Amino acid sequence: MNDCPNAEIRDQLPDLLHDRLDVSMRAAVMAHIDECVDCRSELELLRGVHGMLTAQTPRVDINYVVNALPKRAPHALRVVPRRRVWSDWRIAAAVAVLAIGSGSFAVLRQSQTTPSVTVPPLASHSNPAPVDSTNGVTTPSADTVVRVADNAGGSETSPDAAKSADEQTGAAGLATTARLADLNERQLQALLDQIDQLQAVPITEPEPVTIRVGSQSSSPEGA
Amino acid sequence: MTNPARSGAGDDQRDSDLIARWKAGDERAATELVERHSAALARFAVSSGERNDIDELVQDTFVRAFNSLDGFRGDSSFRTWLFTIERRLLLDRRRSEKRRRDRTEIQESDSATEYDALDSVVADETQRRLHDAVAQLSPTQREVFALRVAEGLSYKEIAEAVGTTEGAARVHYHNAMRAVKEFLDE
Numbered sequence: 538m539n540d541c542p543n544a545e546i547r548d549q550l551p552d553l554l555h556d557r558l559d560v561s562m563r564a565a566v567m568a569h570i571d572e573c574v575d576c577r578s579e580l581e582l583l584r585g586v587h588g589m590l591t592a593q594t595p596r597v598d599i600n601y602v603v604n605a606l607p608k609r610a611p612h613a614l615r616v617v618p619r620r621r622v623w624s625d626w627r628i629a630a631a632v633a634v635l636a637i638g639s640g641s642f643a644v645l646r647q648s649q650t651t652p653s654v655t656v657p658p659l660a661s662h663s664n665p666a667p668v669d670s671t672n673g674v675t676t677p678s679a680d681t682v683v684r685v686a687d688n689a690g691g692s693e694t695s696p697d698a699a700k701s702a703d704e705q706t707g708a709a710g711l712a713t714t715a716r717l718a719d720l721n722e723r724q725l726q727a728l729l730d731q732i733d734q735l736q737a738v739p740i741t742e743p744e745p746v747t748i749r750v751g752s753q754s755s756s757p758e759g760a
Numbered sequence: 761m762t763n764p765a766r767s768g769a770g771d772d773q774r775d776s777d778l779i780a781r782w783k784a785g786d787e788r789a790a791t792e793l794v795e796r797h798s799a800a801l802a803r804f805a806v807s808s809g810e811r812n813d814i815d816e817l818v819q820d821t822f823v824r825a826f827n828s829l830d831g832f833r834g835d836s837s838f839r840t841w842l843f844t845i846e847r848r849l850l851l852d853r854r855r856s857e858k859r860r861r862d863r864t865e866i867q868e869s870d871s872a873t874e875y876d877a878l879d880s881v882v883a884d885e886t887q888r889r890l891h892d893a894v895a896q897l898s899p900t901q902r903e904v905f906a907l908r909v910a911e912g913l914s915y916k917e918i919a920e921a922v923g924t925t926e927g928a929a930r931v932h933y934h935n936a937m938r939a940v941k942e943f944l945d946e
């Protein structure tokens with residue numbers, strides 16, 4: 538069995554066998570083979586070896602192979618940002634707790650007629666607040682007393698004072714006086730803590746505050 | 761010119777799509793990848809003289825490949841990459857087998873002798889002659905010859921699979937072809 542002197546064509550014979558030649562090269566190789574007995578012999582030899590190796594190869598049990606494969610791509614699992622998921626979950630839970638707490642508080646505030654527990658105002662003025670005639674804002678007096686209720690059965694506040702406090706804080710949607718049925722002291726304190734957290738959110742445009750010291754009034758903005 | 765679109769080594773784009781699907785959690789894609797390449801891997805194992813536990817070797821090859829798919833950059837075809845993995849496993853097997861033989865003091869290190877184990881399954885006389893012609897090749901010649909003839913890999917792909925150069929792969933192939941012809945002409 539001789540080797541064809543056309544090495545380039547000989548190099549293409551396995552590609553012809555496996556149909557890997559483009560149209561023009563395939564035509565050229567086929568044309569050469571028609572004329573070359575050595576290349577025809579070599580192509581037959583290639584077919585024979587291919588057939589021999591294929592015939593000797595046992596059939597692979599596909600299921601046996603597949604069953605041993607990892608069930609999911611390792612890096613596909615890593616794509617899941619676990620910490621972020623937890624973080625998002627926690628944020629969502631915190632928002633839900635605050636929303637429910639605030640909502641419950643607002644609903645309870647509307648049912649003040651329920652005679653159960655009286656929550657004293659978070660802060661009240663011992664005297665009626667005078668009105669600054671120059672800018673129309675309510676001006677607390679110099680002897681303003683801020684008193685944080687420390688228990689539900691604490692000292693009573695006069696209706697006038699409570700009403701005044703409501704007027705001061707009602708715009709923020711947070712009741713300072715409410716009758717809360719079914720809440721014990723600890724639950725009330727928890728609600729108050731939540732409200733404190735809501736108030737911790739900075740106000741983008743703080744209203745001017747006028748503080749009267751003695752008979753003079755001043756403003757942080759110099760107004 | 762070789763036409764990649766009609767590659768006998770498989771449709772690279774199809775492989776890439778299946779790999780992407782598997783990474784996305786589609787386990788049927790893994791089955792299709794195994795179906796597409798398991799026969800070629802088994803044939804390469806047989807061509808290399810492996811006779812026992814072909815299923816296990818193919819399975820190990822795929823397991824190793826799927827466990828390190830992140831390392832597959834697509835520089836070579838998926839099938840060529842599989843051949844590379846399988847070849848390493850074959851070398852590991854032979855080293856283990858050699859150590860085992862050394863311990864039992866049976867010196868049968870001649871790789872051609874291993875390949876002759878196939879004799880019993882080659883019934884047809886023509887196939888037996890072809891089998892013997894391939895069996896007398898050196899291990900490297902046999903690998904290159906099998907990848908070129910049985911799998912239709914290009915010299916470049918063969919070089920990647922067996923860790924040599926394209927030129928060396930061509931030389932190995934032509935030397936193998938000459939040796940096979942001379943054996944058959946005897």
Ligand SMILES: [Zn+2]
Nearest residue numbers: 541543573576
């Ligand atoms: Zn020719």
